[in-house]
Amino acid sequence: MPSLPPDTTPELLAPAGNWDCARAAVAAGADAIFFGLPKFNARLRADNFIEADLVELMDFLHRHGVKGFVTMNTLIFTSELKAAEEQLRKIAAAGVDALIIQDLGLAKLARTVAPNVELHASTQMTITSPEGLAFAETLFPMERAVLARELSIKEIERFHAHNTESLDLKTPLEVFVHGALCVAYSGQCLTSESLGQRSANRGECAQACRMPYEIVVDGEKRELGAVRYLLSPQDLAAVDLVPQLVKAGVKSFKIEGRLKSPEYVSAVTRVYRKALDATISDSESPITPSDRYELEMTFSRGLSTGWFAGTNHPYLTHGKFGKKRGPLLGTIIDCGPGWIRLGNLTGVPFTAGDGVVFDAGENRDLEQGARIWVIEGDRLIFHLTYSGINFDRIKPGHTLYKTSDPKLDSELRRFWQNTRPAEKKTPLHFVVTGQPGEPITVAAAYAGRTFSESSAMALLEAEKHPLGAEKLAEQLGRLGDSSFELGSLDNRLQGNCHIAVSALNQLRRALVKQLEDAAAIKPEPPKITTTHRDLLPAVTRSATSTAPHLSVLCRTMDQVSSALECGVETLYCDFEDPRRYKEAVALVRTSDSAIHLATPRILKPGEMGYLKLIEKAAPDGLLLRNLASLHFYKDRHDLKKIGDFSLNVANPITAKLLMENASLDHLTISYDLNIGQVLDLLAGAPPEWFELTLHQHMPMFHMEHCVFCTFLSKGTTYKDCGRPCESHVVHLRDRVGQLHRLQADVGCRNTLFNGKAQTGARYYEHLRAAGLSRFRIELLDETDDAAKTIRAYQDLLSGKSDAFDLIDKVHALEKLGVTEGTLAEL
Template identity: 75%
Template sequence: MHADLTPELLSPAGNWDCARAAVAAGADAIYFGMPKFNARLRADNFTEEDLPGLMEFLHKHGVKGFIAMNTLIFTGELEAAERQLRLIAEAGVDALIIQDLGLAKMAREIAPKVELHASTQMTITAPEGLRFIESLFPLERAVLARELSVKEIERFGTSPSTPLEVFVHGALCVAYSGQCLTSESLGQRSANRGECAQACRMPYELEVDGVRRELGEVRYLLSPQDLAAVDFIPDLVRAGVKSFKIEGRLKTPEYVAAVTRVYRKALDAALADAAPATSPISSDDRYELEMTFSRGLTSGWLGGTNHPYLTHGRFGKKRGPLLGTIAACGGTWIELTDRTDIPLKPGDGVVFDAGENRDLEQGAKIWKIEGERIVFHRTFSGINFTRLKPGQTIYKTSDEKLESDIRRFWQNAKLREKKAPLHLTVTGRPGEPLHVAAASGTLATSAASTLALQEASKHALSAETLIAQFSRLGDTPYELASLDCQLQGECHIALSELNRLRREIVDALAAQDGPDQPAAGPTRITARDLLPPRGLQPSGPAAPQLSVLCRSLPQVEAALESDIATIYCDFEDPRRYKEAVALKSEISDPKSQIHLATPRILKPGETGYLKLIERAEPDGVLLRNLASLDYYKHRSDLRKTGDFSLNVANPITAKLLKEAAALDTLTISYDLNIGQVMDLLQGAPPEWFELTLHQHMPMFHMEHCVFCTFLSEGTTYKDCGRPCESHVVHLRDRVGQKHRLMADVGCRNTLFNGRAQTGARFYDDLRTTGLAKFRIELLDEDDLGALRTIAAYQDLLTGRTDAVTLLDNVKAFEKLGVTEGTLV
């Protein structure tokens, strides 16, 4: 399956110019999107009409083309997704990059000759998670989560067989890909649907124990610097990584060209010498990386955990390299101290960092340089010079000459056509025809001369002569790679006959590889063939059941007191799970089951958390990641619920997960609105599902620890002092809304929407489908608040109250109010 495992450099292409720039700069493959099912909808993208020409262009130059269909697919979109898969297969696309498990199953069945790459949106963070996906369908590539270190990536080599791909450059999401619900929660723009609103790049205030913490100019608490792993390429090669991916489908062709050619140099050097004594990357190369786009460059998580290194909080948009600090200023000029060696000339753009609101900061182009003074035009610069003060820092934001040089590079580059290697074996002896056997890749043919070989009187036919004649392949798609001369005796034949044989061989190979032989045609299988059977509708819907997710022992006690049938426990410290399970034994006739939640993320070596859950002896488990599905799939003695983080958005995904992980229940994805939920329940048995009616939406789930970065002097959990255990922390957004921040057992942070949301007014419609399982999730309610919330929803389910009354009651005791949220 994995024929070519030569490490590959993979570049982004948001449009035609970016594709040409990537090819010119040495990319082995590009990835791009189409207008639908693409996580970068704001890119120009490529149309259906573009696809054949784009693939012809790429293949002509020996570059592969991968299409990103890396969004969730809703039930009503399955037929459109199937149509796009067929189009892709017919166009000869090399690979699909896919998030949705149901779509991946469709791709494997409908377009089996197109490689299947698991997107980073699948949240593959542990070998066990990848092993679970491999049990569903074969993969040609797995794109790992960006939060893994090199040492953690190395641990993948011992388990799965799928080649690995790693991001090495570009913007970093603060949340785990596939697990960010912020844009959906705040603005109905789902990141899992390509509509990320980049809320992580916005300013936030930090509130600790109810008091605003003064952080000076530090406001961008969730905005990571950009990834630049160019120095880690040799380590990643040694770790077994086979594809090195550059982020940037929204970036310019100049960015694509500059970054690609730097990483081409780094990867070629690493392949030539896995441990080079000196870095092949020059200061000019690093300057190009910073100037084309950067919010500051880091190696991300690849070197291990160092929270402050990743996110300094001082700005959230493009900066470029630091030039220095203003030492003096007057009129239209400034002088710098701590001057870096970054080149500076008239026409370069700069920005002044005064620690103010970044929307108000000043920037301009340099007019001239006079000795140590940098001078700006009094009128056309637009600068308010009275705002410039000593001590302010200055960054270089643009370099027109560099951009022009890079533009000329990719526009004027002579793109060498990639030709297929041709291997020939020549046999014969005097009195017999000359035979030529030809092979190129998977193609093979042979030809024989119409004339017999003659005994040579003077110049015998030599290997050199044969090579000279058969190398004359001109504008054919082949180039002679080898020729094995096995002639016996002193042979002679007319050169015209050798030329005829060469043409016959090329024509025969071309016929095998022609347009009538599609590389990856679709099958006749349809999306409908993969849907689960609906069966007969029951005579009436099952009685409604309410489950409650608790985050503290007092909340568990409230749920037990309310006779809740299923109680999910999601504690920051799973060592307290045993106490939660023990609470049930204190009740003489318990009507409740205690189910324990796994961490949202499991990284290599963290299955010990799952063993801790087992030792607590729960009635069931709430499974939140692929690794836990793999771990528990053979446990028939536990009730198993797949949580919202598994992103079940269509019936094919539901069927896959339910069967492969032997799940009793699936939680419907939080990305679905009410119409999409209804479609899902009509496309799969409603008894499979549970729907969350009330919750504080978990917006960001991130490896980045805000507690460690901004409330300690440490860099990891080893030296941070654990402020998460002693303080209640909220982040206040630009509109004044406070959002609760919590840490989990792995020190990962979740930011919960400060406004609880409810789908209560859709309850009656949901019941008509046969859905019977409903959940409410508590956050920081005390025991009395938990009892009130639980009672309100019990009354809704039993018909003692309606949604309008419930909304009034909830508003009366919810501290921060309620919105109907993403079900709208």
């Protein structure tokens, strides 16, 4: 690979949850760090920095040539816009280099009130295709887009391939290369919100993906032995793929881990520093077995290359454990009270004091672990009293994993605590002028200005050794502890000149003082008088109330028939196989109803054909679920276009951006909002823009990972799995016994739906009073009860029944119960 020009040199981006992690990242060679503040960041459980740290932290980073990026990667509610604006202004004033943002409205606000701070689209923005990025670029210019973690290298390459076609993408790309993988698409996981009102889109993920589940197939529990962690992927380690990713056009290489230790940050950052430096210099990979051991030992649930190499579902998610594991040591071949003997050794080193865990294929909450006390020959000895191990439970055939290496931890701690990375110095380009009989003048350019100093005495005629470039560089280059270094020197002296060395030194000191005084003056950020209020839409209240309108989302043809039987005016169809959309359209055409077809929730490079298929079905309108579909249909003004919940509309600025730039007719309110936040949104934007889902089974995990393929087939992809999703009804049972329906879509992506239905009926009158007139119910697997559910909500909207009657009816219809779910206020 040829050497890269400076403007495309890859960047290594490390996580920092606190000061120690920031120091560790700098010591290990990071080009930039990303960190959060107490508000508006997706890792609220990290230590995080506070606003008072910003100036000191940025000064520390910039002195070492490292950039600092602040994560504001959560959704912003209407009532939070003022506080978010204040934080943006403080970030800009502190000299932060970039903002990593999820919320589209917040990104627009940041571009407006903090224009000097780079804008990076978070992976939470769910950019999965070139078309999605193209649409985001129409909203605001960005300096970086962090792509979804589910993309392969071949798919990433297609972003740059499109630059030679019609999209002309301008935004540099960033990808995660190491660390924990979320099983759900970032920005599309509603599990924590649905089960406990702890939204992943608000930094409160409860990590339900790391919990054990049972799989229930056609009503019967399927025994999977030790496999229980059906939704917990192995961690990502793409260190061997760095050259391919650089070639694919990746600008920034991001390490996950703001909840991790400084030892983890040290180890991972320095390994990837080696890999990137070798790629940039076109050298052989310098990564050693010791490096790989450090990556696995500091934190891993097993390491994989994620989705970079393409789809292989069982490889990514084996289901055997969900917590940190570390490397496998071997298999127990003999054991007794207080000791074990290992076979099938993997070559991973171990010694007394190391921590280990015994894998007996049992519930991971019950598994045993301890530190090795002594090693005697080929036997590992554990203290009978203090280890706490019940050796009656340890059997030959169990495996042993190494979970802790105190010696490595100590070495890494010494590394980041004792390494003193060189401070970055600004190169100066000196120009020296003068001639005998005149003062000597030294000038240097800095920060767009030219500074100069002249000697108090005149130059003399040299008798023997005239001043040359070498002598001048020697004396003027002695910049010591200053923040400058000699870059180049242009000697323009005329004649044979001589001056005392002391005069040159005095000249240098005076010039450096000028430069340092100038460097100490921080440029004032531009005065931005625009506020978030200037970005809000105009709101006018209609004197007359619009009659309520009920739409129904159907997932089967039988449900479509039920909706037509009930006289529903607007139907949405969300079928696993979009080829059946034509059949649904034909059926609806026999009625006075209108039909809108839903796009897939995710579209990856090369999948725009699904949208063309939907278009050919000739619907009345579209339910658009991602940025790519907004781009694809942006000029289709003959179709009704409704933006769905997955666009994450949580505030009026986001709503205005999408309504205007995608030419939408309506927007679905984000499922992350409770009733108070919904009412705030309706007060801050025209209520007629919005539709609210009043009844549904919340779509929790939406994932590239296919549970059907992984645990119900011997295949690795849709090509050889036998498609068990088409022949079986599958639920996952969680730790509290609740069943949740699992379904696949056209792209073989899985959605796990909450087993309990959610109803907002109790808030209906409040919503009507706020001006909302459009309501939706979403059916899941209802069959005979579909019409009864629809009629119950029709009666509510017509005034024939109240919320209490409806809740009683729906409760009787729903096998697994009903809840107010995410709409309820805590």
